Each structure stands twice: as C-alpha cells, then as structure tokens.
Amino acid sequence: MMTELHLTATEQELFITLPKALREGWTVQKEVQQFKDTNKHLRTRVSFIKIRDPKLHVFKEQIEKAKGQKEIAKIVGEFDLKGVHQADLAELFFALGPKPLFQSIETMLRQAKTDEEIESIAALSLIRNALLRSFIRNYV
Amino acid sequence: MSATAVQPEAMPDRQESQEVKPLIPTPERLSELLEMDINEVRRMYQSATERGQLVDQIMAEQETLSEHHSNIYRDEMEELIRVGGEQLASNPEASLFELEQALTEVQQTLAAKRDFLTETSPGDIPEGAEEKAALLERVKESEVASKTEKEKSLWRKAWDAVTWLPRKHPIITTLLALAGAAWGIYLLWDYLAEVIVVPNPMEGAGEVADTVVAPTGGAVEGIPQGEIALPNSELPTPGPQDYFNPGGNTPSDIFASPTQPPPPPVTGNIPTGNVPTGTPPVDLPLAPSPQGPPPPVPGRNPTDFFRRGPL
Numbered sequence: 383m384m385t386e387l388h389l390t391a392t393e394q395e396l397f398i399t400l401p402k403a404l405r406e407g408w409t410v411q412k413e414v415q416q417f418k419d420t421n422k423h424l425r426t427r428v429s430f431i432k433i434r435d436p437k438l439h440v441f442k443e444q445i446e447k448a449k450g451q452k453e454i455a456k457i458v459g460e461f462d463l464k465g466v467h468q469a470d471l472a473e474l475f476f477a478l479g480p481k482p483l484f485q486s487i488e489t490m491l492r493q494a495k496t497d498e499e500i501e502s503i504a505a506l507s508l509i510r511n512a513l514l515r516s517f518i519r520n521y522v
Numbered sequence: 523m524s525a526t527a528v529q530p531e532a533m534p535d536r537q538e539s540q541e542v543k544p545l546i547p548t549p550e551r552l553s554e555l556l557e558m559d560i561n562e563v564r565r566m567y568q569s570a571t572e573r574g575q576l577v578d579q580i581m582a583e584q585e586t587l588s589e590h591h592s593n594i595y596r597d598e599m600e601e602l603i604r605v606g607g608e609q610l611a612s613n614p615e616a617s618l619f620e621l622e623q624a625l626t627e628v629q630q631t632l633a634a635k636r637d638f639l640t641e642t643s644p645g646d647i648p649e650g651a652e653e654k655a656a657l658l659e660r661v662k663e664s665e666v667a668s669k670t671e672k673e674k675s676l677w678r679k680a681w682d683a684v685t686w687l688p689r690k691h692p693i694i695t696t697l698l699a700l701a702g703a704a705w706g707i708y709l710l711w712d713y714l715a716e717v718i719v720v721p722n723p724m725e726g727a728g729e730v731a732d733t734v735v736a737p738t739g740g741a742v743e744g745i746p747q748g749e750i751a752l753p754n755s756e757l758p759t760p761g762p763q764d765y766f767n768p769g770g771n772t773p774s775d776i777f778a779s780p781t782q783p784p785p786p787p788v789t790g791n792i793p794t795g796n797v798p799t800g801t802p803p804v805d806l807p808l809a810p811s812p813q814g815p816p817p818p819v820p821g822r823n824p825t826d827f828f829r830r831g832p833l
Binding site: 383384422423426427428429430431433438441442445446454458459460461462463464465466468469471472473474475476477478482483486498501502504505506508509512513515516517519520521522 | 601627628630631632633634635637638639641642643675676677678679680681682683684685686687689690692693694695696697698699700701702703704705707710
C-alpha cells in the first residue's frame with residue numbers, strides 16, 4: 383500500500399495547503415535528490431527502450447497507418463494505459479527521466495481535489511525517487 | 523553528469539571500491555583481457571555474426587572478470603560490443619577516446635536502467651524474455667532490489683496509480699511520444715522536442731546518426747511521406763497565445779506542426795553505426811527552482827504547463 387509521498391521542499395509547501403481530508407493518511411518524505419539530465423543521456427535512453435506489450439504494438443501500428451496529424455493526435459489522445467504491462471511502463475518512465483516529473487508533480491499538487499489524484503502524485507513521486515537514485519548511482 | 527546533491531542512500535557503490543569498475547569493452551581492452559590479437563578482435567568486433575563469439579569468450583571468464591568489473595552480464599556485453607562495433611564500422615577512424623566515451627555513455631545508461639527496473643518491476647519481465655534470468659539474478663544481488671513482498675506490492679500499486687492519470691495527461695502523452703520516438707516515428711519527436719528538448723531526427727538524419735544509438739526496441743521505421751500531413755499542411759502552428767488557452771490543449775494541438783518544416787522523412791533504418799561522441803551535451807535546466815515555481819495561472823491545466831516550452 384502506498385502511504386508515502388516523496389516531495390521536494392516546494393512540493394511539501396503545496397501539499398500542506400491541500401484540504402486536511404486529502405492529506406490524511408499520507409506520510410511525507412523529503413525528496414532531496416537532484417540530477418541534471420542532458421540531451422545525450424536522454425537520447426541514449428530513448429534508443430534503448432524495449433517495448434513488449436502487445437497493446438503498445440497495436441498502438442504503434444495504428445500510428446504508422448494514421449493519415450495525418452489529426453488522426454495521430456486522436457489515437458494518442460484515446461490510448462488508455464490501463465492494462466499495459468508494468469515493465470513497459472517502467473521502460474518508458476526510465477527513458478523519460480525524472481525532470482518532467484518535477485514539473486508534473488508540482489502542477490498536480492496545485493490542482494489536486496481527489497484521493498485518486500493524490501495517489502497518482504504519490505506514484506509519480508515514488509517513480510521519481512527511484513529514477514533519481516538510479517541516475518545518481520550510475521551517471522557519473 | 524550531473525548529480526548536484528546526493529543523499530546518503532544514493533551514494534554510488536563504485537566509490538566504495540576503486541577496484542571494481544565497469545568494463546568498457548573496446549577492442550584494445552578485449553585484446554588485453556582475452557589475450558587475443560588486436561586485429562582479430564577488431565575484425566570480430568565489427569562483424570555482426572562474430573561479435574557473439576567475443577561475448578562468449580567474455581562470459582567464459584565471467585567469474586574472474588567479475589572480481590574487477592561490475593557489469594559482466596551477457597546482455598550488457600552484447601549491447602556494448604554491438605554499439606562499439608557499429609561505431610567502428612561506420613567510422614573506422616574513430617579514436618579510442620571517442621569510442622570509450624560513447625561506450626561509457628551506453629554503459630552508464632544500461633546500468634541505471636538495470637537498477638531502476640530491478641527496483642521497480644523485476645517480477646514483471648515477461649516469461650521467456652531472454653533477460654529474465656539475468657535480471658532476476660541481479661535482483662538477488664542488487665541492494666536496490668525490492669526486498670520484500672510489501673515493497674513489490676507497493677510498486678504494483680504505484681504502476682496501477684499511474685494508469686489512473688487522465689488519458690490526455692501530459693505525462694501519458696509524453697510517454698507515448700517516447701515510445702513513438704523509439705520506434706522511429708519521427709513526427710512524435712516534434713512533441714518531445716517541445717517538451718523535453720529532443721531534436722527532431724527529421725531535421726537532420728546525419729545528426730541523428732551522430733547522436734542517437736540504434737534503437738533496440740524493434741524496427742526503426744519512418745512513416746511513408748505520403749501518409750503524414752507535414753507541418754503547415756493541416757494545422758496551424760501554435761503561437762504563444764495558444765499556451766494559455768485552456769481549451770486549446772487537445773492532442774491535436776500537442777502534435778501540431780513544428781515551427782519550421784522538416785526535410786523529407788527518412789525511411790528505412792536509421793544508420794546505427796554512430797553513438798553519441800563529440801556532441802556536446804546540452805544540459806537541461808533544473809526543474810524546481812529554490813524560489814519555487816511561478817504562481818499558478820487560473821484555468822491552466824498540466825497540459826498548458828507542458829506546452830509553455832522545454833522542461
């Protein structure tokens with residue numbers, strides 16, 4: 383069960399402004415890890431993405447057959463990640479890196495209104511925490 | 523690199539021992555380790571069919587090599603020698619320094635990925651995947667592995683919670699664009715270029731060849747030119763006013779045209795020979811500022827946030 387949020391100091395300030403009912407049951411851990419990503423790292427990570435889930439391969443085929451940007455946008459906008467293999471999600475998040483998660487978590491904290499949204503924030507913060515740890519350990 | 527602050531739990535292992543370092547398998551290093559003629563190693567290194575034999579020889583010495591090197595795993599050696607071999611095949615004049623730089627980048631990426639995957643989803647590698655046994659073996663060895671069922675359950679819950687995000691959430695869209703980029707669907711790079719500063723390969727296949735390692739996740743295919751409406755053909759290029767238009771952040775907007783039309787798309791395989799070498803890294807700015815983010819703009823959603831410009 384997820385009960386922890388890994389939040390930066392700024393994010394913690396946002397969290398405490400949320401209604402008490404939303405904050406109940408969560409323990410906040412301070413996220414102090416930082417990592418400065420580079421284009422080179424990002425490009426290399428993207429080049430090593432391995433996708434296995436058939437659902438994502440169907441998505442790929444749909445994109446390839448799409449006629450025009452509107453159709454591509456429609457396919458992307460309608461794609462549901464539910465049921466996609468967790469290992470593939472991990473692959474994609476690894477390629478993404480932690481940086482976009484900082485902004486996304488902060489934005490989501492400003493707008494959170496439901497328990498489910500807090501759980502998604504907790505999940506993203508947990509993923510960011512693991513990404514930062516693995517990047518700092520290895521990109522030296 | 524890159525780490526600007528490290529919390530105690532994240533201190534690199536390699537600092538604990540100067541002896542155990544990753545093996546960067548250049549031909550020169552392999553010649554030395556395997557006691558083989560350098561020309562023979564170079565020939566095998568550049569031959570797609572003979573690289574496997576080099577890997578076999580490394581793995582035959584796995585126990586001994588692992589006393590001094592932290593990455594003697596078959597899949598990692600295969601990838602490193604493939605990348606190095608393709609680099610040498612396409613640029614025989616590449617210096618040892620350039621090759622080492624490129625292989626080091628790949629090695630660090632693979633090591634980071636190994637740590638992240640073993641921590642977050644080792645049990646989810648599909649049965650039959652050739653990496654599974656190796657990965658699970660590493661899970662046992664890894665200090666970052668999920669040590670208990672409780673932690674594994676935590677990660678299952680976390681991945682589930684990610685899928686609760688709205689379909690058009692910028693993180694979801696970005697993940698899908700990354701997948702598309704990895705498959706060589708170049709149009710999706712335009713979105714990534716906006717979001718996380720990845721230059722569009724269509725803007726210069728040569729540059730891509732110089733900077734992007736060959737994808738390993740499936741065939742790299744360009745979309746036939748006739749099947750995609752190129753920029754400016756269908757959708758207006760978003761201007762700054764669009765970034766603050768709460769109603770204007772549909773996926774259509776996200777994938778709208780880049781600011782200038784790219785050259786004709788590259789079809790077929792991306793040249794795989796070159797890995798990142800001399801290209802100076804472009805550092806991404808840190809996301810959180812010490813002063814905190816700017817105040818929220820009423821009516822803006824996460825998509826707006828992403829569309830303001832590079833992260």
